Amino acid sequence: MQxxxxxxxxxxxxxxxxxxxRFLEEAFLEHTFSVVHAGRDIRTLERQEEVWSGVLAAVKESDGVLWATxxxxxxxxAQLKRFIELVGERNAGETFFGKHAACLTTSIHYFDHTAHAYLHGVCDDLGMRYTGSCSAHMQDLEKEAFQEQLVLFVSDFLEAIAEERPILREFSPLPAISPHYTPTIPPAAVDTRGKRVVILHDAESGSDLEAMVRHLAACYAGSVQVAHIRDAMxxxxxxxxxxxxxxxxxxxxxxxxxxxxxxVVPxxxxxxxxxVRDRFLSAAWKQFFDRSFFSGHVPAFKGKQVAYLVEGPLGHLATLREVLTSLVMTEKANLVGIVTNEPDPGEIDAALHTLxxxxxRLADRGYIAPATFPAVAGHKIFRDEIWGxxxxxxxxxxxxxxQHGLYDFPTRNYLQRIGTRATSLMMCIPSVRREVVKNMPTYMIQPLQKAIETSRVLAERRKRR
Ligand SMILES: Cc1cc2nc3c(=O)[nH]c(=O)nc-3n(C[C@H](O)[C@H](O)[C@H](O)COP(=O)(O)O)c2cc1C
Structure with missing residues (x-):
């Protein structure tokens, strides 16, 4: 098979x-793997028609498509995102239609699932038959156990092609949202209280997004910096x-x-x-996010209030929402909200004003929502990978x-370790163990009592501030 x-x-x-x-090529000598370098050659693919046609021919001739990214x-x-946009813009979806597809990623397992879900959704939209995703840590190929799983994964993919396995689509088609937003309420200006407001966008002229950007900017009484990301050159x-x-x-x-x-910085x-372009924001925005990687794992938005305006069916794009919200949280910023052009113009107006x-208000008070799973898990992944x-x-x-105490491995908390060891030893005494088992809920809330006792005093202190 090809x-x-x-x-x-x-x-x-x-x-x-x-x-x-390359490992798979050696493992499956009876099959051919022809590689299209969509990420490396994106500029050429955009500019040279014959190179683009060559890629489509390679897809057409193939028995199945493996996204390896x-x-x-x-x-x-962003480069692969742009490639997917080109498929849509150039009406090349037919070439992919009906083919079996699978995806293989390498990463450090931080939000690999959203990359998979995105590609899965794109394949569903193209009418492909998506057999599955395989997520490798960058160095997994060194491990024989992983190699075996990879071979099994690809074997299943090849079998799916051979037996023409029917596969149901998982992601529903996206509804089209026609441009309909004209601001109706003249905005009552919000005093910015000296806060610096910046709106970055990639709006096309005459679009709903452009109207939303303009309306939101007008909602603030002070000066607002508005810039198109193309100006980042x-x-x-x-x-x-x-x-x-x-x-x-x-x-x-x-x-x-x-x-x-x-x-961004100020x-x-x-x-x-x-x-929304296909199932994410534009490749231009994705490029912007990718290029921000220059600051590594230093939280670039730390302490900021962040919001999004989205033109498109965000209500049907759980993966996009997950990425947008998690990005803010991982960067140690606070998500104020996301306003889309899905509702009626009146509701959009109100939502923009509220935003x-x-x-x-939140910038003034310095509120940063406590992190949930994506940022908590992300911190542990980065900490272990960087240190490791x-x-x-x-x-x-x-x-x-x-400098910021982020190598906060539990093994470094010696007091806690001694405490845990001592408690663990005490649990060997049957009477103590019986008492703890019986009163587990009480023991669980005991350390929190001090906070409740001091709450009133702190509230008084806050009022006086
Ligand atoms: C710009 C950039 C962004 C990255 N973002 C992520 C990420 O979100 N999650 C993750 O697990 N790894 C991330 N990585 C790590 C890469 O996924 C990993 O190094 C991958 O193996 C690189 O594969 P490649 O050599 O085929 O490009 C990122 C790397 C770069 C350069």
């Missing part, structure tokens, strides 16, 4: 993910070279860094506005983690 591998990495032959494909900022790299997507790891400095010498310093309230008001090996090259991350 498998068309669509490689998402900008690193081409030097891609970590591609090494997994790294996870970049919770999704696929990026020369291209993140190359994945990781040369930024040492000093948080990107190899690109284009306008991105200056744009970042001018708009913002107290940062609003990002984008239009403006809330963003200032990445710090040899990711020097800037290492410095930041040390």
């Amino acid at each position: 498998i068309c591998v669509i490689s998402g990495s900008p690193k081409g032959e030097k891609s970590v993910t591609l090494q997994y494909v 790294p996870v970049y900022v919770m999704l696929v790299p 990026m020369n291209g997507g993140c190359l994945g070279c990781c040369r930024c790891a040492f000093e948080n400095a990107c190899v690109y010498d284009d306008g991105f860094r200056a744009f970042w310093e001018e708009y 913002a107290d309230i940062l609003v990002m506005a984008g239009t 403006a008001e809330r963003s200032v 090996g990445m710090r040899a090259t990711f020097k800037a991350d290492d410095r930041y983690y040390r």
Whole structure:
């Protein structure tokens, strides 16, 4: 069988993910794997019709498509995102229709599931038959146990093709939302109280998004900086070279860094506005997110109030919502809200006004919502990965983690370790153990009592402030 591998990495032959494909070539000598370097060659694919036709021919001739891509900022790299957009823009979906598809990613397992869900949804939209996803940690290929699982995964994919396995679509088709938003209520201006408000967008002229951006900007009484992300003058997507790891400095010498310093860094309230293209925001926005990787794992939005404006069916895009919300949380910022153009114009007006008001209020009070699973889990993944090996090259991350006490392994809390050991030993005494088992709920709430006792005093103190 002939498998068309669509490689998402900008690193081409030097891609970590591609090494997994090379492994498969050796493991399945009776099959051919032809690689399309969508990530590396995206510029050429955009510009040269004959190269694009060559790719479509490779897909057409194939028996199945294997998306082999790294996870970049919770999704696929911007370059692969752009490739998927091109399929839509150039009406090339037919070439993919009916083919079996699978996806293989490498990453450090941070939001690999959202990258998978995105590709799965895209395949469903193209009428492909998605057999499954395989997520490898970057170094998994070194382990024989993983190699075996990878072979089983691909065997299943090949069998699905051979037996023409029927597969149901998992992600429902997206509803079209026609442009309909015209602001109806003149905005009552919200005093920005000296907070710096920045709205970044990729709105097309005359779009709902443009109207939403304009209306939100008008909701604030003070000055608001509004900028199109094209003004960042990026020369291209993140190359994945990781040369930024040492000093948080990107190899690109284009306008991105200056744009970042001018708009993102000083913002107290940062609003990002984008239009849904296929199942995510545009490749341009994805490129913006990928390029922000120059700051490594240092939380770039720390302490900011962040909001999104989305033009498109966000209500049907749980994965996009998950990425947008988790991105804010991981960056140690607070999500004020997301306003879309899905409801009636009156509701959009009201939502934008509320967003403006809330963003200032929360910025004033310094509220940052406590992290939930994505950021808590993310912290532990990054901490372990950086300390466990990445710090040899990711020097800037290492410095930041040390300075901010982020190497907070439980093993370093010696007092707690002694306490746990002592409690554990006491549990060996049958009478103590019986008493604890009987009163477990009481013991669980006991350490919290002090907080309740001091709550009133603290409330009085807060009132006086
Ligand atoms: C810009 C950028 C963003 C990344 N984002 C993520 C991420 O969100 N989650 C993750 O687990 N790994 C992330 N990684 C790590 C890559 O997924 C990992 O290094 C991958 O193996 C690279 O594969 P490649 O060599 O095929 O490009 C990121 C790496 C880069 C350069």
